[in-house]
Each structure stands twice: as C-alpha cells, then as structure tokens.
Amino acid sequence: MSQYIKNFQKFRPLLAELVSRDVKIKYRKSVLGVLWTLLNPLLMMVVLSFVFSHLMRFNVKNYPLFILSGQLVYNFFSESTSSAMSAILNNAPLIKKVYIPKYLFVLSRIASSVVNIMASVSALIFMMLFMKVELHYTIFLGIIPIFFLIIFSTGVGLILATVTVKFRDIMHLYGVFLTALTYLTPVIYPISFLQSSRIAYTVVNVNPLTNMLTMFRDLVLYGTIPSISSFMLSFVTAMAALVIGLVVFYKKQDKFILNI
Amino acid sequence: MEEPIIEVNHVSMEFNLSAEKIDSMKEYFVKRLKNQISYNSFWALNDINFTMKKGEAIALIGLNGCGKSTLLKTIAGVYKPTKGQVTVRGSMAPLIELGAGxxxxxxxxxxxxxxxxxxxxxxxxxxxxxxxxxxxxxxxxxxxxxxxxxxxxxxxxxxxxxxxxxKPDILICDEVLSVGDFRFQEKCEKRIQKMLEGDTSLLFVSHSIQQVQKICDRAIWIEKGHVVEDGPTSVVCPKYNQAYQPE
Structure with a gap:
C-alpha cells in the first residue's frame, strides 16, 4: 500500500500538469478564455428556462435556478465520465512509451471536470444573488453531495475507460445512454411531476444521480437538510462505484497496452 | 558485493496477435458465437536473464524485430512480463522514444x-x-x-x-542518437559519456556497432527473443558483425 502512495506522490505533479493542459487547450484562442466555463452554464440556463417555462409549465419556484442546479450535477456526470472513458485510448501514444500509472489519465479527466463544476457552482451562486434569493447557511453543505458525485463519477469513469479499451463501440452506446439519462434525472422537471406514472417514478429514483441532485438542491436552494438515509445511500453508491471501478481497472490495466 | 541495479529473471513476454483485430463489441460477440476468434501466440522475449551492476554500460544488439525494444520497455515498466520478473533499483531516465508525451x-x-x-x-x-x-x-x-x-x-x-x-541511476537509450544533425549527435554522445563518468549506468540500443563499441563495455546479442551471447563488446561485436556479414 505504501508503495502505491509513494508512486502516486511521485506522479502528482503530472496530474496537475495534465489538468492544466486540458484547461489551457480548451480555451486557447478564444477571446473570453476561461470565462466560458461560467458563461456556458448560464447561457444554457437561459435557453432551457425560456423553452420550458413557455412550453411546459412545471410548478417550480425560481425555475432558472432549479434548472441550473440540475444541469450542474448532470453535466458534471456526463462530461467527466465520457471524457474519462476515452482517457486511456487518447493517451495511447504515451502509455506505449513510458511508464505512468494509468489511472492517472482517468483521474486527470475527472479533475478537469471538477474545475468546470466549480465554475458552474459560482455561476449558480451568482444567479442566486442576482435573483435575490435567500441564501441559507446550508449552502456550504452542498459540497457533500458534490463530493459523492465526484467519487461516483470516478468509479464509473474507471469502469468505462477499462471497457472502452477492449470495445470501442461502447463510446457510441454511451452517448445514447447519456441522452436518455438527461430525462431520467430530474434536471428539468421536479420529481413530483412523475407521481402519476409509477414506472417512471421508480426508474428515476433508482438513478443514483437523482438522490445526489435532490440533496444538492435541498441544501443549496431550499435550505433544508436531507435525511441521514439519503446521505448514507449516496455514500454507499459512490463508494461501491469507486471500489468496483478500481478493482476492474486494476485487474485489466496490464492488458491495456496490448489493445491500444 | 553490491546489489545489481537491474535484475532480469527468466523474463518472457507473450503477445497474442489476434488474426484480426477485434475492437467492437458486436464483432466480438458475433465471432464468439461462430467460434471464430483465433489467436496467434508470439513470444517476443523468451527466458531472458541478465543482471547489470552499477556503473555498467550495456548495449543490446540484434536485428530489427529481435525483441530489443520489447526488452527495454519491459525494464522501463511499460510492459509487464508474461513470465519472470524485472527488478530495478534506482531512478530511470527512459529515452525510449524522444518526445513521448x-x-x-x-x-x-x-x-x-x-x-x-x-x-x-x-x-x-x-x-x-x-x-x-x-x-x-x-x-x-x-x-x-x-x-x-x-x-x-x-x-x-x-x-x-x-x-x-x-542524475538518473539508469539511462535507457533506444536508437535516440540517430536524431538531429551530426553536430548535435556528437553533443548528445558527449552528454551521455559525461553521465557515465558519474554514477549512471546505461542500457543502450543501437544498430551502429561503431557507436556501441565507443560507448559501451558489455554487449548482449539478442536473436528472436533469446540471448545469443553476453560478454565484453570487444568479443561480442566482431562475432555479431561476422554473423550478419553479407556474403
């Protein structure tokens, strides 16, 4: 174990460099640069809240904030897992030539998405101030569901990266899956909206993101503290995903080089 | 006696060259059902043994595709050997492919x-x-x-x-001195030699026997994944030259 930690210590600078490279390249040659991480969620929020407050009327107070918070959680998951998924393949030239602990590539992709979610959180807080919504002290606890979300996504990312090395077509399938997931997560509608349909209600509740998102909204937007059981549930799902991800990745990582 | 800096113990490396590369799930399951998945097993390295002492400069020589690069990559930790074990004691500077990354x-x-x-x-x-x-x-x-x-x-x-x-303990060089113009090559050679004067050990791969004789004091001749001969450059290199001398 100590050997693993020592190895990680040695390559920690690389993790930082990989993340800064991702961020640098993404915004190089754009005039507004890093500001886009803030603008992006805001613009999406404008579009979505405009569309949905005219097309379908959900009875939700401060709908733009509702959407923004939903997007923040969903986008983090979809962005981090789909970029983690191609982490090993995209770094194939490197993996073939030098020894680097391979999980580092997956971690760096997740970490780049963490940078983005931090910007989205600032955008959310900015909007809350702008709309003169009451800020609750529980907003600081919002970090807890986000933390679970990051752990959960890391686990899923590790599994996806492993599978993708062997089967490339998973990438296309996953794209479709993510689209479905947008609607299976209460991003644009409140869960109460589904009460008429038992099946939809169950499916959406089985989705681990739902619980994390609901906790986040409760803490940040509504100032209520979720039940201990939802904390435990999120904790257990996140940890389970991480452990499975690590085991799968660890078992297969020596074979990566033969398939990339 | 001092512990060797690199120990290569009965290292074998197998590659499964699938007859066709299968990289989609659909293909995999279809072929699996039809029982069409076949692998050609290929041993790139076969029971390689050697140890390297601190400060030694060893050259790996052999024809293209004989397993030199695979061996270097196994030592550098890029490949994990199918059988056997590689122990490296010290820091490594791999110059396997310049500008990787x-x-x-x-x-x-x-x-x-x-x-x-x-x-x-x-x-x-x-x-x-x-x-x-x-x-x-x-x-x-x-x-x-x-x-x-x-x-x-x-x-x-x-x-x-x-x-x-x-100041790496071990420098691993794979054909990297063949880059750049003449003047820069000399500069690189000088730098490597200066490192050797220090405590650095060298594992060197080159097709230029002249270069090998100039830089290294021991050579390991590899053919088809086996060690043919292991000894001082002055002994191994002439034999190697003779073996592949065009008629």
Whole structure:
C-alpha cells in the first residue's frame, strides 16, 4: 500500500500538469478564455428556462435556478465520465512509451471536470444573488453531495475507460445512454411531476444521480437538510462505484497496452 | 558485493496477435458465437536473464524485430512480463522514444514542464533545470512557440535535453542518437559519456556497432527473443558483425 502512495506522490505533479493542459487547450484562442466555463452554464440556463417555462409549465419556484442546479450535477456526470472513458485510448501514444500509472489519465479527466463544476457552482451562486434569493447557511453543505458525485463519477469513469479499451463501440452506446439519462434525472422537471406514472417514478429514483441532485438542491436552494438515509445511500453508491471501478481497472490495466 | 541495479529473471513476454483485430463489441460477440476468434501466440522475449551492476554500460544488439525494444520497455515498466520478473533499483531516465508525451498544441516552455512531470519531476525541480534545457537544446528564441511549428530536429533536441536532466541511476537509450544533425549527435554522445563518468549506468540500443563499441563495455546479442551471447563488446561485436556479414 505504501508503495502505491509513494508512486502516486511521485506522479502528482503530472496530474496537475495534465489538468492544466486540458484547461489551457480548451480555451486557447478564444477571446473570453476561461470565462466560458461560467458563461456556458448560464447561457444554457437561459435557453432551457425560456423553452420550458413557455412550453411546459412545471410548478417550480425560481425555475432558472432549479434548472441550473440540475444541469450542474448532470453535466458534471456526463462530461467527466465520457471524457474519462476515452482517457486511456487518447493517451495511447504515451502509455506505449513510458511508464505512468494509468489511472492517472482517468483521474486527470475527472479533475478537469471538477474545475468546470466549480465554475458552474459560482455561476449558480451568482444567479442566486442576482435573483435575490435567500441564501441559507446550508449552502456550504452542498459540497457533500458534490463530493459523492465526484467519487461516483470516478468509479464509473474507471469502469468505462477499462471497457472502452477492449470495445470501442461502447463510446457510441454511451452517448445514447447519456441522452436518455438527461430525462431520467430530474434536471428539468421536479420529481413530483412523475407521481402519476409509477414506472417512471421508480426508474428515476433508482438513478443514483437523482438522490445526489435532490440533496444538492435541498441544501443549496431550499435550505433544508436531507435525511441521514439519503446521505448514507449516496455514500454507499459512490463508494461501491469507486471500489468496483478500481478493482476492474486494476485487474485489466496490464492488458491495456496490448489493445491500444 | 553490491546489489545489481537491474535484475532480469527468466523474463518472457507473450503477445497474442489476434488474426484480426477485434475492437467492437458486436464483432466480438458475433465471432464468439461462430467460434471464430483465433489467436496467434508470439513470444517476443523468451527466458531472458541478465543482471547489470552499477556503473555498467550495456548495449543490446540484434536485428530489427529481435525483441530489443520489447526488452527495454519491459525494464522501463511499460510492459509487464508474461513470465519472470524485472527488478530495478534506482531512478530511470527512459529515452525510449524522444518526445513521448509532447503536446503539439502547447508551447515549448509548457511542454518542458509537462514532459518533466511525465518523467516524475515536480514543477519546482523543472524550474531549476529549465535554463539548462534551453541552453542545451539551443532553442532560446522558440520557447513560446507551439511545438507543432517545430521541425523534427528541433523536437528531437528539445526532447533529448529534457530526458537527460538530473542524475538518473539508469539511462535507457533506444536508437535516440540517430536524431538531429551530426553536430548535435556528437553533443548528445558527449552528454551521455559525461553521465557515465558519474554514477549512471546505461542500457543502450543501437544498430551502429561503431557507436556501441565507443560507448559501451558489455554487449548482449539478442536473436528472436533469446540471448545469443553476453560478454565484453570487444568479443561480442566482431562475432555479431561476422554473423550478419553479407556474403
């Protein structure tokens, strides 16, 4: 174990460099640069809240904030897992030539998405101030569901990266899956909206993101503290995903080089 | 007696060359059902044994495809051997492929830090080596240029300068001296020789027997994944030359 930690210590600078490279390249040659991480969620929020407050009327107070918070959680998951998924393949030239602990590539992709979610959180807080919504002290606890979300996504990312090395077509399938997931997560509608349909209600509740998102909204937007059981549930799902991800990745990582 | 710095114990490396490359799930399951998946097993390395003492300079010689690079990569930790064990005691500077991990969109300066990190150096350490790297690569005027605009010679110079910083215990060189112009090759050779005068050990792969004789004192001749002969360069190299002498 100590050997693993020592190895990680040695390559920690690389993790930082990989993340800064991702961020640098993404915004190089754009005039507004890093500001886009803030603008992006805001613009999406404008579009979505405009569309949905005219097309379908959900009875939700401060709908733009509702959407923004939903997007923040969903986008983090979809962005981090789909970029983690191609982490090993995209770094194939490197993996073939030098020894680097391979999980580092997956971690760096997740970490780049963490940078983005931090910007989205600032955008959310900015909007809350702008709309003169009451800020609750529980907003600081919002970090807890986000933390679970990051752990959960890391686990899923590790599994996806492993599978993708062997089967490339998973990438296309996953794209479709993510689209479905947008609607299976209460991003644009409140869960109460589904009460008429038992099946939809169950499916959406089985989705681990739902619980994390609901906790986040409760803490940040509504100032209520979720039940201990939802904390435990999120904790257990996140940890389970991480452990499975690590085991799968660890078992297969020596074979990566033969398939990339 | 001092412990050897590299120990290669009965190392074998198997590659499963699937007759066709299967990389989609659909293909995999269809072929699986039809029982059409076949592998050609190929042993790139076959029971390789050797140890390297501190300060030694060993050359691996052999024809193309004999397993030299596979062996180097196994020692560098890129491959995990199918059988056997590699033990390395000390830090390694792998010059297996120069510029592995260069990002073409980043500038030379940014790439120095990125590449340093790949070799396991922190930013602070790299800052200390920075001037030396610029000096050696002779690229003063180009540090803020994205390296996609570099010529291959410039890339090689930068890569070599980064790879040879610090005082590694083991330097692994695979054909890297064949880059750049004549003058720069000499400069690289000098640098390697200077490192050898220190405590660094060298594992060297080259097709130039002249270079091998100049730099190394021991040679291991490999053919089809087996060690043919292991001994002083003065003994092995002439035999090697003779074996492959065109009629």
């Amino acid at each position: 260069f990002d073409m969109d980043l500038t030379a300066e940014e790439n120095i830090y990125l590449n340093g990190a790949i070799l396991g150096y922190s930013r602070a350490e790299m800052e200390r080596y920075y001037d030396d790297i610029v000096e050696f690569s002779e690229l003063h005027d180009f540090m803020n240029v994205p390296i996609k605009n570099f010529s291959s010679g410039m890339l090689a110079r930068l890569a070599f300068a980064i790879a040879t910083i610090g």
